[in-house]
């Protein structure tokens with residue numbers, strides 16, 4: 001057993017100064033020594049369900065299916081859920097929650113709390129299906145964006161977060177502190193990561209696409225620099241045995257998060273150099289500038305799209 005196997009996040013965070021995001025600066029790369037994290041348990045597939053339940057710890061589960069990954073805390077206080085995919089998956093999510101609640105001997109499978117990591121529809125689409133029975137919590141900008149009458153789909157009142165915060169908030173639930181930490185504008189301007197302080201698990205929201213090029217929603221305030229900065233901040237707030245629930249992709253280890261950060265830094269460096277040499281985004285694409293990172297391509301975010309996003313940020317400077 002590694003000596004740090006049972007370090008909680010509290011121990012990781014105790015060495016950090018109080019979070020002051022405005023003043024948070026880029027930090028040097030961390031050393032590459034990474035201990036092996038526990039390998040994830042196989043997903044449990046409910047027959048005919050569009051949702052697979054994967055055990056992360058004795059009290060935390062990751063629910064996988066179309067849309068963003070869900071995190072669920074299960075214990076004596078009930079259920080707390082992070083994100084809710086799409087409205088049409090709510091019946092399947094509720095079925096998965098009912099199975100977890102039954103195993104835990106709980107009377108109710110309605111989450112007492114529902115956290116939105118950001119406003120995107122593949123993470124908040126089910127809000128209205130859960131909002132009548134759950135207290136929805138999110139960063140202030142998430143509520144603003146969901147309630148915006150000019151939004152593509154305005155959320156009905158029942159699906160709006162009723163508890164909002166600017167910088168951070170803790171829920172003391174199921175025997176531990178569940179810390180919601182708002183970070184600098186990265187994926188959007190309303191990103192929250194959720195730290196399970198004793199279980200040593202983090203839900204990253206869309207600040208982690210595990211081995212996939214990330215979507216950086218610049219139209220919703222996201223920035224490439226902020227995205228990298230936020231990953232650095234999460235790495236500083238966690239340790240070698242932390243398990244990371246990504247917004248998209250399989251359960252991640254610290255090595256996966258470091259790999260994501262290094263990929264993004266590598267992409268920024270290549271685009272920055274090409275931009276300084278006078279190349280246009282079209283020339284960068286034609287020259288296959290991001291060929292070293294081809295394996296991060298997926299249907300929604302390709303290397304070409306990454307070039308547009310990163311070059312767009314340099315063009316604004």
Ligand SMILES: [Zn+2]
Pocket residue numbers: 118120123187206
């Ligand atoms: Zn998103």
